Amino acid sequence: MKVEQANVLASVQRLIDEADIKRVLFEYAHFLDHNEIKSLTELFTEDCHIAYGSDHGADGIEAYQGTLENEKFGVGAFFAGTSHHVSNVVIDFISEDEARVRSQLYAWHRYNRERADGILMGQYHDIVVRTADGWRIKRRELKTVGTESYHAKGDALNPIPRRTQA
Protein backbone atom coordinates (compact mmCIF):
# COMPACT_ATOMS: atom_id res chain seq x y z
CA MET A 1 0.00 0.00 0.00
CA LYS A 2 1.22 3.49 -0.80
CA VAL A 3 1.15 5.67 2.31
CA GLU A 4 0.01 9.21 1.52
CA GLN A 5 -1.14 12.23 3.46
CA ALA A 6 -4.73 11.15 2.85
CA ASN A 7 -4.33 7.72 4.46
CA VAL A 8 -1.53 8.21 6.96
CA LEU A 9 -3.80 8.36 10.01
CA ALA A 10 -5.61 5.18 8.98
CA SER A 11 -2.29 3.46 8.28
CA VAL A 12 -0.88 4.34 11.68
CA GLN A 13 -4.13 3.30 13.35
CA ARG A 14 -3.84 -0.11 11.67
CA LEU A 15 -0.24 -0.49 12.89
CA ILE A 16 -1.03 0.56 16.47
CA ASP A 17 -4.03 -1.78 16.55
CA GLU A 18 -1.92 -4.66 15.24
CA ALA A 19 0.73 -4.04 17.91
CA ASP A 20 -1.95 -3.95 20.61
CA ILE A 21 -3.62 -7.13 19.32
CA LYS A 22 -0.31 -9.01 19.23
CA ARG A 23 0.28 -7.92 22.79
CA VAL A 24 -2.99 -9.56 23.89
CA LEU A 25 -1.80 -12.85 22.37
CA PHE A 26 1.55 -12.59 24.15
CA GLU A 27 0.01 -11.62 27.49
CA TYR A 28 -2.25 -14.67 27.21
CA ALA A 29 0.79 -16.93 26.83
CA HIS A 30 2.52 -15.19 29.72
CA PHE A 31 -0.39 -15.46 32.15
CA LEU A 32 -0.98 -19.09 31.13
CA ASP A 33 2.66 -20.02 31.77
CA HIS A 34 2.45 -18.27 35.15
CA ASN A 35 -0.92 -19.87 35.99
CA GLU A 36 -2.35 -16.38 36.56
CA ILE A 37 -5.87 -17.28 35.57
CA LYS A 38 -7.60 -14.10 36.70
CA SER A 39 -5.31 -11.90 34.61
CA LEU A 40 -5.64 -14.34 31.72
CA THR A 41 -9.43 -14.26 31.65
CA GLU A 42 -9.39 -10.44 31.62
CA LEU A 43 -8.04 -10.70 28.08
CA PHE A 44 -11.36 -12.18 26.92
CA THR A 45 -14.85 -10.79 26.48
CA GLU A 46 -17.61 -11.86 28.88
CA ASP A 47 -19.35 -13.79 26.10
CA CYS A 48 -16.21 -15.46 24.75
CA HIS A 49 -16.30 -18.81 23.00
CA ILE A 50 -13.34 -21.15 23.43
CA ALA A 51 -12.86 -24.31 21.37
CA TYR A 52 -9.85 -26.56 21.98
CA GLY A 53 -11.36 -29.73 20.60
CA SER A 54 -14.62 -31.37 19.66
CA ASP A 55 -15.79 -31.53 23.28
CA HIS A 56 -13.18 -29.39 25.02
CA GLY A 57 -13.85 -25.70 25.41
CA ALA A 58 -16.10 -23.18 27.11
CA ASP A 59 -18.86 -20.66 26.49
CA GLY A 60 -18.58 -17.47 28.50
CA ILE A 61 -15.81 -16.24 30.71
CA GLU A 62 -17.03 -17.96 33.87
CA ALA A 63 -17.14 -21.38 32.24
CA TYR A 64 -13.69 -20.77 30.76
CA GLN A 65 -12.25 -19.73 34.11
CA GLY A 66 -13.81 -22.87 35.58
CA THR A 67 -11.92 -25.14 33.18
CA LEU A 68 -8.64 -23.30 33.75
CA GLU A 69 -8.99 -23.55 37.53
CA ASN A 70 -10.47 -27.04 37.63
CA GLU A 71 -8.90 -28.77 40.62
CA LYS A 72 -8.11 -31.90 38.64
CA PHE A 73 -7.58 -30.82 35.02
CA GLY A 74 -6.89 -27.09 35.36
CA VAL A 75 -3.60 -25.42 34.41
CA GLY A 76 -2.18 -25.51 37.94
CA ALA A 77 -3.51 -28.95 38.83
CA PHE A 78 -2.52 -30.76 35.66
CA PHE A 79 0.76 -29.08 34.69
CA ALA A 80 3.92 -28.46 36.69
CA GLY A 81 4.95 -25.97 34.02
CA THR A 82 4.18 -24.81 30.48
CA SER A 83 5.92 -22.64 27.87
CA HIS A 84 3.88 -21.07 25.08
CA HIS A 85 5.75 -19.68 22.07
CA VAL A 86 3.49 -17.68 19.74
CA SER A 87 4.69 -16.56 16.31
CA ASN A 88 3.52 -16.12 12.67
CA VAL A 89 0.79 -13.65 13.68
CA VAL A 90 -1.49 -12.69 10.75
CA ILE A 91 -4.23 -10.11 11.31
CA ASP A 92 -7.22 -9.32 9.06
CA PHE A 93 -9.55 -6.51 10.04
CA ILE A 94 -13.23 -7.28 9.55
CA SER A 95 -14.15 -3.76 10.63
CA GLU A 96 -12.41 -0.96 12.53
CA ASP A 97 -13.25 -2.70 15.80
CA GLU A 98 -12.98 -6.39 14.97
CA ALA A 99 -10.27 -8.57 13.49
CA ARG A 100 -9.56 -12.15 12.59
CA VAL A 101 -6.18 -13.29 13.93
CA ARG A 102 -4.16 -16.41 13.22
CA SER A 103 -0.99 -17.39 15.04
CA GLN A 104 1.28 -20.41 15.32
CA LEU A 105 1.87 -22.04 18.68
CA TYR A 106 4.64 -24.20 20.06
CA ALA A 107 3.55 -25.27 23.54
CA TRP A 108 5.63 -27.33 25.96
CA HIS A 109 3.99 -28.98 28.97
CA ARG A 110 5.48 -30.62 32.05
CA TYR A 111 2.93 -32.68 33.94
CA ASN A 112 2.37 -33.00 37.66
CA ARG A 113 2.21 -36.77 37.31
CA GLU A 114 5.13 -38.95 36.19
CA ARG A 115 5.17 -38.97 32.39
CA ALA A 116 7.18 -37.53 29.53
CA ASP A 117 6.78 -33.81 28.74
CA GLY A 118 4.19 -33.12 26.06
CA ILE A 119 4.50 -30.80 23.05
CA LEU A 120 1.58 -29.38 21.12
CA MET A 121 2.10 -27.50 17.88
CA GLY A 122 -0.94 -25.70 16.56
CA GLN A 123 -2.68 -22.54 15.51
CA TYR A 124 -4.84 -20.11 17.38
CA HIS A 125 -7.70 -18.80 15.26
CA ASP A 126 -9.10 -15.79 17.09
CA ILE A 127 -11.72 -13.12 16.71
CA VAL A 128 -10.66 -10.03 18.65
CA VAL A 129 -12.79 -6.95 19.32
CA ARG A 130 -12.01 -3.42 20.43
CA THR A 131 -13.55 -2.61 23.81
CA ALA A 132 -13.35 0.38 26.14
CA ASP A 133 -10.52 -1.50 27.91
CA GLY A 134 -8.59 -2.34 24.75
CA TRP A 135 -8.60 -5.33 22.39
CA ARG A 136 -10.10 -8.52 23.81
CA ILE A 137 -10.47 -12.09 22.52
CA LYS A 138 -14.08 -12.91 21.70
CA ARG A 139 -13.50 -16.28 20.10
CA ARG A 140 -10.48 -18.55 20.27
CA GLU A 141 -10.18 -21.84 18.46
CA LEU A 142 -7.08 -23.98 18.78
CA LYS A 143 -6.32 -26.18 15.79
CA THR A 144 -3.68 -28.85 16.21
CA VAL A 145 -0.89 -29.38 13.69
CA GLY A 146 1.01 -32.08 15.55
CA THR A 147 1.93 -33.39 18.99
CA GLU A 148 4.79 -35.19 20.74
CA SER A 149 3.81 -37.37 23.73
CA TYR A 150 0.94 -35.00 24.51
CA HIS A 151 -1.81 -36.27 26.82
CA ALA A 152 -4.71 -35.50 24.47
CA LYS A 153 -5.02 -37.31 21.17
CA GLY A 154 -7.24 -37.88 18.16
CA ASP A 155 -10.82 -36.70 18.49
CA ALA A 156 -10.01 -34.69 21.61
CA LEU A 157 -8.06 -32.33 19.37
CA ASN A 158 -9.12 -30.23 16.42
CA PRO A 159 -6.76 -30.95 13.52
CA ILE A 160 -5.87 -28.44 10.80
CA PRO A 161 -7.41 -29.33 7.43
CA ARG A 162 -4.20 -30.40 5.70
CA ARG A 163 -4.59 -31.36 2.05
CA THR A 164 -3.49 -34.93 1.44
CA GLN A 165 -1.54 -35.67 -1.71
CA ALA A 166 -3.78 -36.34 -4.72
Next chain:
Amino acid sequence: MKVEQANVLASVQRLIDEADIKRVLFEYAHFLDHNEIKSLTELFTEDCHIAYGSDHGADGIEAYQGTLENEKFGVGAFFAGTSHHVSNVVIDFISEDEARVRSQLYAWHRYNRERADGILMGQYHDIVVRTADGWRIKRRELKTVGTESYHAKGDALNPIPRRTQA
Protein backbone atom coordinates in the same frame (compact mmCIF):
# COMPACT_ATOMS: atom_id res chain seq x y z
CA MET B 1 15.41 7.46 14.25
CA LYS B 2 13.61 10.67 15.14
CA VAL B 3 10.19 10.79 13.48
CA GLU B 4 9.33 14.28 12.24
CA GLN B 5 6.78 15.86 9.95
CA ALA B 6 9.33 15.69 7.15
CA ASN B 7 9.82 11.91 7.36
CA VAL B 8 6.55 10.67 8.80
CA LEU B 9 5.20 9.35 5.48
CA ALA B 10 8.42 7.47 4.75
CA SER B 11 8.45 6.06 8.29
CA VAL B 12 4.89 4.78 8.03
CA GLN B 13 5.61 3.37 4.58
CA ARG B 14 8.53 1.42 6.05
CA LEU B 15 6.34 0.04 8.84
CA ILE B 16 3.49 -0.94 6.50
CA ASP B 17 5.95 -2.60 4.13
CA GLU B 18 7.58 -4.51 6.99
CA ALA B 19 4.18 -5.75 8.19
CA ASP B 20 3.27 -6.85 4.67
CA ILE B 21 6.63 -8.60 4.16
CA LYS B 22 6.31 -10.49 7.46
CA ARG B 23 2.88 -11.59 6.38
CA VAL B 24 4.33 -13.19 3.24
CA LEU B 25 6.72 -15.21 5.42
CA PHE B 26 3.86 -16.35 7.67
CA GLU B 27 1.55 -17.20 4.78
CA TYR B 28 4.35 -19.33 3.32
CA ALA B 29 4.56 -21.33 6.54
CA HIS B 30 0.78 -21.66 6.65
CA PHE B 31 0.38 -22.89 3.09
CA LEU B 32 3.32 -25.28 3.53
CA ASP B 33 1.82 -26.81 6.68
CA HIS B 34 -1.50 -27.19 4.84
CA ASN B 35 0.17 -28.61 1.72
CA GLU B 36 -1.52 -25.87 -0.33
CA ILE B 37 1.17 -25.69 -2.97
CA LYS B 38 -0.64 -23.48 -5.47
CA SER B 39 -1.27 -20.76 -2.87
CA LEU B 40 2.31 -21.15 -1.62
CA THR B 41 3.90 -20.63 -5.01
CA GLU B 42 1.84 -17.47 -5.55
CA LEU B 43 4.01 -15.88 -2.84
CA PHE B 44 7.04 -16.12 -5.14
CA THR B 45 8.08 -14.33 -8.33
CA GLU B 46 8.06 -16.22 -11.62
CA ASP B 47 11.87 -16.12 -11.78
CA CYS B 48 12.43 -17.09 -8.13
CA HIS B 49 15.55 -18.90 -7.00
CA ILE B 50 15.27 -21.42 -4.16
CA ALA B 51 18.26 -22.96 -2.40
CA TYR B 52 17.76 -25.50 0.38
CA GLY B 53 21.13 -27.19 0.08
CA SER B 54 24.06 -27.67 -2.25
CA ASP B 55 21.99 -29.66 -4.75
CA HIS B 56 18.47 -29.12 -3.43
CA GLY B 57 16.47 -26.20 -4.74
CA ALA B 58 14.83 -24.81 -7.83
CA ASP B 59 15.09 -22.09 -10.45
CA GLY B 60 11.79 -20.57 -11.49
CA ILE B 61 8.34 -21.06 -10.09
CA GLU B 62 7.47 -24.09 -12.21
CA ALA B 63 10.55 -26.02 -11.14
CA TYR B 64 9.85 -25.08 -7.51
CA GLN B 65 6.24 -26.22 -7.75
CA GLY B 66 7.52 -29.45 -9.26
CA THR B 67 9.71 -30.23 -6.26
CA LEU B 68 6.89 -29.38 -3.81
CA GLU B 69 4.42 -31.61 -5.63
CA ASN B 70 6.86 -34.41 -6.48
CA GLU B 71 4.96 -37.66 -6.03
CA LYS B 72 7.76 -39.25 -4.04
CA PHE B 73 9.59 -36.42 -2.24
CA GLY B 74 7.04 -33.59 -2.32
CA VAL B 75 5.46 -32.06 0.77
CA GLY B 76 2.33 -34.21 0.63
CA ALA B 77 4.08 -37.41 -0.42
CA PHE B 78 6.95 -37.27 2.03
CA PHE B 79 5.38 -35.72 5.14
CA ALA B 80 2.25 -36.64 7.08
CA GLY B 81 2.43 -33.21 8.73
CA THR B 82 4.71 -30.23 9.29
CA SER B 83 4.71 -27.20 11.59
CA HIS B 84 6.76 -24.14 10.67
CA HIS B 85 7.45 -21.55 13.37
CA VAL B 86 8.99 -18.36 11.99
CA SER B 87 10.43 -15.69 14.29
CA ASN B 88 13.32 -13.21 14.64
CA VAL B 89 12.41 -11.40 11.41
CA VAL B 90 14.99 -8.76 10.42
CA ILE B 91 14.34 -6.62 7.33
CA ASP B 92 16.81 -4.41 5.44
CA PHE B 93 15.57 -2.36 2.51
CA ILE B 94 17.90 -2.33 -0.48
CA SER B 95 15.60 0.10 -2.26
CA GLU B 96 11.97 1.20 -1.91
CA ASP B 97 10.87 -1.94 -3.74
CA GLU B 98 13.36 -4.58 -2.61
CA ALA B 99 14.45 -5.88 0.77
CA ARG B 100 16.75 -8.43 2.29
CA VAL B 101 14.95 -10.49 4.97
CA ARG B 102 16.31 -12.90 7.55
CA SER B 103 14.17 -15.06 9.82
CA GLN B 104 14.64 -17.95 12.20
CA LEU B 105 12.82 -21.22 11.60
CA TYR B 106 11.80 -24.09 13.86
CA ALA B 107 10.30 -26.76 11.63
CA TRP B 108 8.77 -30.01 12.81
CA HIS B 109 8.14 -32.86 10.37
CA ARG B 110 6.15 -36.06 10.69
CA TYR B 111 6.96 -38.53 7.93
CA ASN B 112 4.65 -40.77 5.96
CA ARG B 113 7.00 -43.70 6.51
CA GLU B 114 7.78 -45.20 9.93
CA ARG B 115 10.52 -43.15 11.52
CA ALA B 116 11.00 -40.59 14.29
CA ASP B 117 9.75 -37.04 13.69
CA GLY B 118 12.42 -34.70 12.35
CA ILE B 119 13.24 -31.18 13.51
CA LEU B 120 15.10 -28.61 11.45
CA MET B 121 16.25 -25.33 12.96
CA GLY B 122 17.51 -22.79 10.49
CA GLN B 123 17.31 -19.41 8.89
CA TYR B 124 15.54 -18.17 5.80
CA HIS B 125 17.58 -15.61 3.90
CA ASP B 126 15.22 -13.97 1.43
CA ILE B 127 15.17 -11.26 -1.17
CA VAL B 128 11.64 -9.87 -1.49
CA VAL B 129 10.40 -7.46 -4.12
CA ARG B 130 7.36 -5.22 -4.40
CA THR B 131 5.10 -6.23 -7.29
CA ALA B 132 1.70 -5.03 -8.49
CA ASP B 133 0.24 -7.88 -6.39
CA GLY B 134 2.19 -7.06 -3.24
CA TRP B 135 5.51 -8.27 -1.85
CA ARG B 136 6.83 -11.51 -3.31
CA ILE B 137 9.83 -13.73 -2.56
CA LYS B 138 12.40 -13.56 -5.36
CA ARG B 139 15.13 -15.54 -3.68
CA ARG B 140 14.97 -17.85 -0.68
CA GLU B 141 17.94 -19.62 0.82
CA LEU B 142 17.55 -21.91 3.81
CA LYS B 143 20.60 -22.18 6.05
CA THR B 144 20.61 -24.91 8.64
CA VAL B 145 21.58 -24.28 12.25
CA GLY B 146 20.87 -27.75 13.62
CA THR B 147 18.67 -30.81 13.24
CA GLU B 148 17.17 -33.58 15.37
CA SER B 149 16.56 -36.92 13.59
CA TYR B 150 15.92 -35.08 10.33
CA HIS B 151 16.08 -37.10 7.10
CA ALA B 152 18.59 -34.83 5.34
CA LYS B 153 22.10 -34.47 6.67
CA GLY B 154 25.55 -33.07 5.97
CA ASP B 155 26.17 -31.87 2.45
CA ALA B 156 22.47 -32.00 1.60
CA LEU B 157 22.02 -29.04 3.93
CA ASN B 158 23.48 -25.57 3.86
CA PRO B 159 25.00 -24.84 7.28
CA ILE B 160 25.27 -21.36 8.80
CA PRO B 161 28.85 -20.09 8.92
CA ARG B 162 29.38 -20.37 12.67
CA ARG B 163 32.71 -19.12 13.95
CA THR B 164 34.62 -21.88 15.71
CA GLN B 165 36.49 -20.95 18.87
CA ALA B 166 39.96 -19.56 18.14
Next chain:
Amino acid sequence: MKVEQANVLASVQRLIDEADIKRVLFEYAHFLDHNEIKSLTELFTEDCHIAYGSDHGADGIEAYQGTLENEKFGVGAFFAGTSHHVSNVVIDFISEDEARVRSQLYAWHRYNRERADGILMGQYHDIVVRTADGWRIKRRELKTVGTESYHAKGDALNPIPRRTQA
Protein backbone atom coordinates in the same frame (compact mmCIF):
# COMPACT_ATOMS: atom_id res chain seq x y z
CA MET C 1 -5.50 4.19 21.17
CA LYS C 2 -7.11 6.56 18.70
CA VAL C 3 -4.54 7.95 16.30
CA GLU C 4 -5.14 11.62 15.51
CA GLN C 5 -3.26 14.45 13.91
CA ALA C 6 -2.18 15.57 17.39
CA ASN C 7 -0.52 12.26 18.30
CA VAL C 8 0.49 10.80 14.96
CA LEU C 9 4.18 11.68 15.29
CA ALA C 10 4.38 10.17 18.76
CA SER C 11 2.53 7.05 17.57
CA VAL C 12 4.90 6.53 14.66
CA GLN C 13 7.88 7.16 16.93
CA ARG C 14 6.62 4.42 19.25
CA LEU C 15 6.25 1.98 16.35
CA ILE C 16 9.68 2.75 14.89
CA ASP C 17 11.28 2.41 18.32
CA GLU C 18 9.53 -0.92 18.89
CA ALA C 19 10.74 -2.23 15.54
CA ASP C 20 14.29 -1.11 16.33
CA ILE C 21 14.19 -2.67 19.81
CA LYS C 22 12.93 -5.99 18.45
CA ARG C 23 15.75 -5.94 15.97
CA VAL C 24 18.30 -5.70 18.81
CA LEU C 25 16.81 -8.84 20.36
CA PHE C 26 16.95 -10.70 17.05
CA GLU C 27 20.51 -9.57 16.28
CA TYR C 28 21.55 -10.83 19.71
CA ALA C 29 20.17 -14.29 18.88
CA HIS C 30 21.85 -14.20 15.49
CA PHE C 31 25.29 -13.24 16.76
CA LEU C 32 25.03 -15.77 19.58
CA ASP C 33 24.18 -18.61 17.18
CA HIS C 34 27.12 -17.55 15.00
CA ASN C 35 29.48 -17.19 17.97
CA GLU C 36 30.20 -13.63 16.89
CA ILE C 37 30.90 -12.30 20.36
CA LYS C 38 32.29 -8.91 19.42
CA SER C 39 29.20 -8.00 17.40
CA LEU C 40 27.00 -9.41 20.15
CA THR C 41 28.52 -7.30 22.90
CA GLU C 42 28.06 -4.15 20.79
CA LEU C 43 24.32 -4.56 21.40
CA PHE C 44 24.85 -3.83 25.11
CA THR C 45 25.79 -0.72 27.07
CA GLU C 46 29.22 -0.48 28.69
CA ASP C 47 27.67 -0.73 32.16
CA CYS C 48 25.30 -3.61 31.34
CA HIS C 49 24.13 -6.07 33.95
CA ILE C 50 23.53 -9.69 32.90
CA ALA C 51 21.81 -12.24 35.13
CA TYR C 52 21.35 -15.83 33.92
CA GLY C 53 21.07 -17.44 37.34
CA SER C 54 21.81 -16.87 41.00
CA ASP C 55 25.56 -16.93 40.44
CA HIS C 56 25.79 -16.81 36.66
CA GLY C 57 26.02 -13.45 34.96
CA ALA C 58 28.23 -10.43 34.53
CA ASP C 59 28.57 -6.75 35.41
CA GLY C 60 29.90 -4.57 32.64
CA ILE C 61 30.58 -5.37 29.03
CA GLU C 62 34.14 -6.62 29.58
CA ALA C 63 33.10 -9.15 32.19
CA TYR C 64 30.24 -10.28 29.94
CA GLN C 65 32.54 -10.69 26.96
CA GLY C 66 34.86 -12.68 29.21
CA THR C 67 32.16 -15.22 30.06
CA LEU C 68 31.08 -15.53 26.41
CA GLU C 69 34.67 -16.12 25.25
CA ASN C 70 35.77 -18.24 28.21
CA GLU C 71 37.99 -20.98 26.80
CA LYS C 72 36.21 -23.69 28.75
CA PHE C 73 32.62 -22.54 29.25
CA GLY C 74 32.21 -19.85 26.57
CA VAL C 75 29.79 -20.11 23.64
CA GLY C 76 32.37 -21.47 21.22
CA ALA C 77 34.11 -23.74 23.71
CA PHE C 78 31.05 -25.28 25.27
CA PHE C 79 28.61 -25.53 22.35
CA ALA C 80 29.00 -27.02 18.89
CA GLY C 81 25.88 -25.11 17.86
CA THR C 82 22.90 -23.19 19.23
CA SER C 83 19.58 -21.94 17.83
CA HIS C 84 17.75 -19.12 19.60
CA HIS C 85 14.10 -18.53 18.71
CA VAL C 86 12.74 -15.29 20.20
CA SER C 87 9.01 -14.50 20.14
CA ASN C 88 6.18 -12.95 22.23
CA VAL C 89 7.96 -9.59 22.46
CA VAL C 90 6.17 -7.14 24.80
CA ILE C 91 7.56 -3.61 25.16
CA ASP C 92 6.71 -1.00 27.84
CA PHE C 93 8.26 2.42 27.60
CA ILE C 94 9.47 3.84 30.92
CA SER C 95 10.43 7.11 29.20
CA GLU C 96 11.10 8.20 25.62
CA ASP C 97 14.59 6.73 25.86
CA GLU C 98 14.15 3.64 28.03
CA ALA C 99 11.91 0.60 27.84
CA ARG C 100 11.20 -2.63 29.65
CA VAL C 101 11.09 -5.60 27.25
CA ARG C 102 9.95 -9.15 27.78
CA SER C 103 10.35 -11.95 25.25
CA GLN C 104 9.98 -15.71 25.13
CA LEU C 105 12.96 -17.88 24.23
CA TYR C 106 13.26 -21.38 22.82
CA ALA C 107 16.97 -22.21 22.79
CA TRP C 108 18.51 -25.38 21.41
CA HIS C 109 22.08 -26.33 22.27
CA ARG C 110 24.41 -28.95 20.83
CA TYR C 111 27.41 -29.57 23.06
CA ASN C 112 31.03 -30.10 22.12
CA ARG C 113 31.21 -33.09 24.45
CA GLU C 114 29.21 -36.29 23.98
CA ARG C 115 25.78 -35.77 25.49
CA ALA C 116 22.19 -35.22 24.41
CA ASP C 117 21.24 -31.81 22.99
CA GLY C 118 19.84 -29.43 25.59
CA ILE C 119 16.74 -27.23 25.33
CA LEU C 120 16.07 -24.18 27.45
CA MET C 121 12.71 -22.42 27.37
CA GLY C 122 12.62 -19.09 29.14
CA GLN C 123 12.05 -15.37 29.11
CA TYR C 124 14.38 -12.47 28.59
CA HIS C 125 13.55 -9.53 30.83
CA ASP C 126 15.45 -6.56 29.47
CA ILE C 127 15.93 -2.88 30.07
CA VAL C 128 16.89 -1.18 26.82
CA VAL C 129 18.03 2.41 26.41
CA ARG C 130 18.32 4.76 23.45
CA THR C 131 21.92 5.75 22.75
CA ALA C 132 23.58 7.78 20.01
CA ASP C 133 24.20 4.44 18.25
CA GLY C 134 20.63 3.18 18.59
CA TRP C 135 18.87 1.04 21.21
CA ARG C 136 21.13 -1.00 23.47
CA ILE C 137 20.51 -3.58 26.21
CA LYS C 138 21.39 -2.19 29.63
CA ARG C 139 20.07 -5.05 31.70
CA ARG C 140 19.19 -8.60 30.69
CA GLU C 141 17.79 -11.20 33.01
CA LEU C 142 17.00 -14.71 31.79
CA LYS C 143 14.24 -16.50 33.64
CA THR C 144 13.81 -20.18 33.02
CA VAL C 145 10.42 -21.74 32.30
CA GLY C 146 11.59 -25.29 31.65
CA THR C 147 14.44 -27.37 30.27
CA GLU C 148 15.02 -30.68 28.46
CA SER C 149 18.37 -32.41 29.15
CA TYR C 150 20.02 -29.01 29.63
CA HIS C 151 23.42 -28.94 31.38
CA ALA C 152 22.42 -26.36 34.04
CA LYS C 153 19.76 -27.20 36.60
CA GLY C 154 18.07 -26.04 39.78
CA ASP C 155 19.73 -23.18 41.60
CA ALA C 156 21.98 -22.41 38.64
CA LEU C 157 18.87 -21.18 36.84
CA ASN C 158 16.43 -18.43 37.66
CA PRO C 159 12.90 -19.86 37.51
CA ILE C 160 9.80 -17.83 36.60
CA PRO C 161 7.51 -17.24 39.59
CA ARG C 162 4.71 -19.61 38.55
CA ARG C 163 1.69 -19.66 40.84
CA THR C 164 1.08 -23.12 42.26
CA GLN C 165 -2.51 -24.29 42.53
CA ALA C 166 -4.19 -23.11 45.75
